Amino acid sequence: MGNKIIKLIFFGNYFVGLLAVALTFECILQLNLPQLSLSYYFLLFLAPIVYYTFAYHKASLDPHAVNPRNKWYFQHKRLIGISQMVLTLLSVVLAGNIIYQDYERILRLPADYWLSIVVISAAAIFYYGLLPKSFVKLDLRVRGWLKPFVIGFVWACCANVLPLIIVKIESGVDFSDSWFWAFLFVKNWMFCTVNAIIFDIKDYPTDANQHLRTFVVRYGLRKTIFNILMPLIFVGVFSMLIFAYIESFSAVHIFLSILPFGLTIYLAYSMHRRQKIMYYLMIIDGLILVKALCGIIGMQFY
Numbered sequence: 001m002g003n004k005i006i007k008l009i010f011f012g013n014y015f016v017g018l019l020a021v022a023l024t025f026e027c028i029l030q031l032n033l034p035q036l037s038l039s040y041y042f043l044l045f046l047a048p049i050v051y052y053t054f055a056y057h058k059a060s061l062d063p064h065a066v067n068p069r070n071k072w073y074f075q076h077k078r079l080i081g082i083s084q085m086v087l088t089l090l091s092v093v094l095a096g097n098i099i100y101q102d103y104e105r106i107l108r109l110p111a112d113y114w115l116s117i118v119v120i121s122a123a124a125i126f127y128y129g130l131l132p133k134s135f136v137k138l139d140l141r142v143r144g145w146l147k148p149f150v151i152g153f154v155w156a157c158c159a160n161v162l163p164l165i166i167v168k169i170e171s172g173v174d175f176s177d178s179w180f181w182a183f184l185f186v187k188n189w190m191f192c193t194v195n196a197i198i199f200d201i202k203d204y205p206t207d208a209n210q211h212l213r214t215f216v217v218r219y220g221l222r223k224t225i226f227n228i229l230m231p232l233i234f235v236g237v238f239s240m241l242i243f244a245y246i247e248s249f250s251a252v253h254i255f256l257s258i259l260p261f262g263l264t265i266y267l268a269y270s271m272h273r274r275q276k277i278m279y280y281l282m283i284i285d286g287l288i289l290v291k292a293l294c295g296i297i298g299m300q301f302y
Contacts, residue, residue, distance in 0.1 A: 022292035023159035152193030183243035190236030256298040260291035
């Protein structure tokens, strides 16, 4: 029973929804923003579940799938179908409630806010090629070198841009004139990009067979770690240190902020040993939760 629940949480993308909430809560505390409504937090939890499950739904059509996650989707396609309908309906209701309560403020959003919404939506849609191919053939995911940067960008927008938009809608507070959020945005972008590249290391055999030119397929494991992962980690750490200097973080707070990057380096070095898919879903994605928790705990020493 416990194993089934674990598979539902991780294969069913419920853990991804938790990550979105945790990163957003970290941002709210670090930027000292007004707290968001429960309706938005619930929507933020449900939307990634619906999004990722929809993106993976084709796997449920293959009865000969070898990948454990694909096999799980096929074995539980009825459950997934019902779950998608229920969660999508709940998401629509929550989004409708937010729009109904604050539609006047939404309509009055400045142009730069609307531009941010359009860019985030476009990146999320084109990443998995969710639009019909007859309508548009752009699928950012097949461009292996670009894929992790798009993933990191979408997650950073979710964690550091959407909260500013929602705060503007719900509280009327305009935080766009401050650049503090930009340092956190870069930190999260680089961290989530590195996380996605580590996932590509896991998928090396499959990506190579599908001629998907990810970094590890093109350059190998060693060059990917030293020439790509390390510089990106450095950019993320440097951005965080600038923010820490501006905000006068304590030594403990700085240590907690750097810790997830150190754990990421260690994990990248350990990727030469093959593990089961659940390990990657729990440990690699778990790094994002660790980063959010370190940021949240660190604010207690601010």
